[in-house]
Amino acid sequence: MDFARLWLGLLLPLVAALDFSYHHQEEMEAFLKSVAQNYSSITHLHSIGKSVKGRNLWVLVVGRSPKEHRIGIPEFKYVANMHGDETVGRELLLHLIDYLVTSDGKDLEITNLINSTRIHIMPSMNPDGFENVKKPDCFYSNGRENDNFYDLNRNFPDAFEFNNETRQPETVAVMEWLKTETFVLSANLHGGALVASYPFDNGIPATGTLHYRSLTPDDDVFQYLANTYASRNPNMKGDQCKSKMNFPNGITNGYSWYPLKGELLFISTILLIACTQR
Structure with missing residues (x-):
């Protein structure tokens, strides 16, 4: 390990401890800006656009070269809070940011990760929806959609059929x-079932829909990634919401679960237990 970097890491100013509560837009922005200021050598904060209500869609990049791509360094992204009432992923990503920046130079595994990967983290794709949430339940709450009442996870172009939904500002910003960036791996944190879902979520007979699945050409890789995630989370034994769904080994092909048109397609969509649905 680079002991000079370790010593530097011990001297870096710390961000104020992130509490375990829900953080509204101003609190989230203050935290992200504090991280970007205090850990400027390994972070880069930028907005990729604005929501319907004009709120910034923040992305914090963590890496040894956070402002630019370097050959041989893979680009990875996390997106959360696409549905405004699916809030657990938003907070998890804020705590992930906190853990990454405060562990750099102190934890060998995290230091190596930051050395070898450029990590893009968007805690909230739907900040307007988050602010509109009043009383979530296991099936639906106000705030799921954006402020124009569009479900952002049905709003993207679809690889298999035409999606005539009007593109929303949040969707266009992500597109x-x-x-x-040349992203090689991505994950989208939702709330609902406790499962790692892998593509495709829509399909045609050539991808296997006649057999109630829709597989990519790299299905073995995607199943491996989903299994790797689920196997390290012993509680992934099924949905603890009212639908009582059961997913063998904690994973599912998206189409096998249910077909979905216009989703933001990620290599592995990690769904977190929060009593709402994708």
Whole structure:
């Protein structure tokens, strides 16, 4: 390990401890800006666009070269809070940011991760929806959609059929963002079932829909990734909401679960228990 970096890590100023509560837009922005200021050598904070109500869609990048791509360094992204009432992922990503920056130079595994990967973290794709949530339940609450009442997870172009939904500002911002980086792996944190879901979520007979599945050409890789995640989380034994769904080994093909048109397609969509649905 680089002991000079370890010593530097011990000297870096610490961000104020992130409490275990829900953080509204101003609190989230203050935390992200504090991280970007105090850990400027390994972070880069930028907004990829604005929501319907004009709230910034923040992305914090963590890496040894946070402002630019370097050859041989893979680009990874996390997105959460796409549905405004699915709030657990939003807070998990804020705590992940806190853990990454405060562990750099102190924890060998985290230091190696930051050395070898450029990590893009968007805690909230739907900040307007989050602010609109009043009383969530296991099936639906106000705030799931954006402020124009569009479900952002049905709003993207679909690989298999035409999606005529009007593109929303949040959707367009993410689509433009995807053009600027060479992401090789991604995950989307939802609330609902306790399962790691892998693509495709829509399909045609050639992808296996006649057999109630829709598989990518790299299905073995995606199943491996989903199994790796689920196997390290012993509680992934099924849905603890009222639907009582059961997922063998804690994973599912998205189409096998149920077909979905216009989703933001990720290599592995990790769904977190929070009593709402994707």
